[in-house]
Amino acid sequence: MLRFVVRRLLLLVPxxxxxxxxxxxxxxxxxxxxxxxxxxxxxxxxAVAAIRHQYGLDKPIPVQYWKYLKQVGxxxxxxxxxxxxxxxTEFKQRFPATVELSIAAxxxxxxxxxPLGFIAAKRYQGPIDHVSLVVSLVGISTPIFxxxxxxxxxxxxxLGWLPSVGRISPLIDIPHPTNFYLLDSLLDGNMSxxxxxxxxxxxxxxxxxxxxxxxxxxxxxxxxxxxxxxxxVRTARAKGLPPITVDxxxxxxxxxxxxxxIIGLQVGLLLSGAVLTETVFAFPGIGSWLVDAIKARNYxxxxxxxxxxxxxxxFVNLIVDLSYGLLNPKIRLS
Amino acid sequence: MSVVELEARxxxxxxxxxxxxxxxxxxxxxxxxxxxxxxxxxxLVIVAxxxxxxxxxxxxxxxxxxxxQGCCPGLSHDHLFGVDELGRxxxxxxxxxxxxxxxxxxxxxxxxxxxxxxxxxxxGFFGGWIDTAIMRLVDIWxxxxxxxxxxxxxxxxxxxxTQIMIAIGxxxxxLFARLLRGSVLAQRENDFVLAARSVGVPKRSILAAHIxxxxxxxxxxxGTLALATAIIDAAGLGFLGLGPQDPSTPxxxxxxxxxxxxLQTAPHLAxxxxxxxxxxxxxxxxxxxxxxxxxxxxxxxxx
Numbered sequence: 001m002l003r004f005v006v007r008r009l010l011l012l013v014p015x016x017x018x019x020x021x022x023x024x025x026x027x028x029x030x031x032x033x034x035x036x037x038x039x040x041x042x043x044x045x046x047a048v049a050a051i052r053h054q055y056g057l058d059k060p061i062p063v064q065y066w067k068y069l070k071q072v073g074x075x076x077x078x079x080x081x082x083x084x085x086x087x088x089t090e091f092k093q094r095f096p097a098t099v100e101l102s103i104a105a106x107x108x109x110x111x112x113x114x115p116l117g118f119i120a121a122k123r124y125q126g127p128i129d130h131v132s133l134v135v136s137l138v139g140i141s142t143p144i145f146x147x148x149x150x151x152x153x154x155x156x157x158x159l160g161w162l163p164s165v166g167r168i169s170p171l172i173d174i175p176h177p178t179n180f181y182l183l184d185s186l187l188d189g190n191m192s193x194x195x196x197x198x199x200x201x202x203x204x205x206x207x208x209x210x211x212x213x214x215x216x217x218x219x220x221x222x223x224x225x226x227x228x229x230x231x232x233v234r235t236a237r238a239k240g241l242p243p244i245t246v247d248x249x250x251x252x253x254x255x256x257x258x259x260x261x262i263i264g265l266q267v268g269l270l271l272s273g274a275v276l277t278e279t280v281f282a283f284p285g286i287g288s289w290l291v292d293a294i295k296a297r298n299y300x301x302x303x304x305x306x307x308x309x310x311x312x313x314x315f316v317n318l319i320v321d322l323s324y325g326l327l328n329p330k331i332r333l334s
Numbered sequence: 335m336s337v338v339e340l341e342a343r344x345x346x347x348x349x350x351x352x353x354x355x356x357x358x359x360x361x362x363x364x365x366x367x368x369x370x371x372x373x374x375x376x377x378l379v380i381v382a383x384x385x386x387x388x389x390x391x392x393x394x395x396x397x398x399x400x401x402x403q404g405c406c407p408g409l410s411h412d413h414l415f416g417v418d419e420l421g422r423x424x425x426x427x428x429x430x431x432x433x434x435x436x437x438x439x440x441x442x443x444x445x446x447x448x449x450x451x452x453x454x455x456x457x458g459f460f461g462g463w464i465d466t467a468i469m470r471l472v473d474i475w476x477x478x479x480x481x482x483x484x485x486x487x488x489x490x491x492x493x494x495x496t497q498i499m500i501a502i503g504x505x506x507x508x509l510f511a512r513l514l515r516g517s518v519l520a521q522r523e524n525d526f527v528l529a530a531r532s533v534g535v536p537k538r539s540i541l542a543a544h545i546x547x548x549x550x551x552x553x554x555x556x557g558t559l560a561l562a563t564a565i566i567d568a569a570g571l572g573f574l575g576l577g578p579q580d581p582s583t584p585x586x587x588x589x590x591x592x593x594x595x596x597l598q599t600a601p602h603l604a605x606x607x608x609x610x611x612x613x614x615x616x617x618x619x620x621x622x623x624x625x626x627x628x629x630x631x632x633x634x635x636x637x
Binding site: 019022030031140142269279313 | 612
């Protein structure tokens with residue numbers, strides 16, 4: 001197992017280097033460049049040259065890249081050109097919001113997706129099976145932002161059951177030691193704030209979780225159908241185990257392997273979807289942060305934020321890979 | 335284990351083998367869901383081609399006299415889907431919009447398919463350091479979540495319809511590359527390739543005439559499913575304001591985005607283009623699933 005972990009960690013080096021090169025050149029390919037973004041109408045050649053010198057853009061490319069790597073290594077990207085806050089500070093505020101939202105969406109997908117797929121497989125070709133097929137088909141075919149808009153319109157605007165924007169009601173004031181608002185409100189012992197934050201999460205989490213739910217339900221159904229005809233399941237039944245025990249100990253446990261593979265693949269999807277969901281619900285997370293930065297040509301945020309996100313995706317993928325190794329000895333040994 | 339193998343039990347048709355494509359066609363015809371999807375797409379293509387004949391009004395014709403205070407009369411006999419905030423007939427815009435959505439889907443998937451297939455075929459056929467180099471590149475490519483990468487590419491190229499197609503094409507390249515490489519690797523060891531090689535057929539024609547035709551079927555399935563994703567992603571980019579910059583363009587994603595602010599007074603203006611996207615995507619996904627089941631050699635002739 002140790003060799004497996006070490007090998008995976010070593011593989012990270014070329015991937016992270018490749019990513020940093022990609023991001024570095026991508027930033028330089030953005031139209032305008034930081035000089036004209038900062039100066040706007042006042043962009044005289046002298047002023048542009050001064051800004052380029054200040055940002056080190058007049059140095060050779062390898063020197064600039066080395067400087068960028070140092071910034072990545074030390075997490076120092078300067079201040080956001082719109083809010084004047086340090087990029088790392090903004091990241092610390094924004095990132096927990098997206099994590100909280102993604103976890104809520106992932107839980108929603110798991111809590112409804114696995115039972116739906118499981119029951120569909122147990123009642124193969126029955127009404128619930130057909131419902132599950134329709135749900136997963138509609139789930140993967142509906143644009144997230146469209147679902148988000150419909151949910152917001154029905155449950156926030158028309159019915160008024162849930163808040164339509166933000167992470168927390170503006171009137172509620174709690175300290176934010178972790179910036180995970182659910183955790184913050186618990187630490188503060190403020191239950192009404194906890195409920196309020198939870199309510200703000202419901203609609204975005206459903207919108208973001210819809211596609212993973214569809215995929216998880218589908219895979220669970222297929223995996224359970226596959227496993228329940230195996231010899232060991234028949235043996236377990238034949239020796240008189242109660243059906244519930246067979247389902248939990250033999251069928252579901254073995255079906256979890258393909259399911260866990262798929263769950264790992266959803267992380268990138270959640271991050272992509274977070275951009276759209278956060279935009280619809282004005283949710284102050286990492287997705288809306290980056291899109292706003294790209295629109296406003298906020299270079300410090302783009303430089304830092306994109307690399308932060310890339311690093312996180314790489315590490316989450318690593319954790320997912322390692323957890324397969326734990327779950328499935330075949331992968332670990334190959 | 336792949337989804338196809340897992341879902342194998344769904345297909346249980348006994349049939350003598352008649353060759354991959356006729357088998358596939360036979361099984362596809364017996365899959366009612368795929369037939370429904372296929373019919374919807376055929377109708378959409380016809381609507382897109384004959385849009386000027388079918389649409390009751392021009393997609394950009396404004397009739398401001400129809401507008402009342404607070405925007406937009408609802409559905410009526412003259413305007414089946416109502417009119418939008420500038421008095422343009424919503425039905426006509428939906429009809430013309432079919433052109434854009436199908437175009438975006440087909441062009442962007444073709445871009446991804448073309449470059450991905452080249453990379454994947456080269457990688458799988460030549461192997462060695464070329465293979466390693468291309469596959470490491472693909473690995474890095476795939477680390478970045480697709481939609482985020484598309485946003486990044488449009489940020490560099492500037493917003494617009496063509497740029498969206500390029501961006502979505504680029505995020506499809508590594509998927510096709512990896513798929514075709516695996517497929518080519520599986521075919522490379524086949525006896526007919528060995529036979530062709532031993533009679534001295536040049537490498538290039540072995541790849542083009544013997545390996546590719548046999549390696550292509552999983553790629554076709556992926557292409558169909560990618561078409562649905564491409565249309566959805568394009569709408570998403572449009573929603574973020576990265577779509578066509580001329581707001582009169584009757585593209586479904588842009589139409590939805592422009593009318594979101596009237597959600598309170600005229601919800602149908604946003605819901606109808608949204609539903610158009612959903613129905614198109616559902617139909618394409620149905621065809622893709624049907625093709626996947628029909629083309630899978632593992633399922634051929636299986637009882």
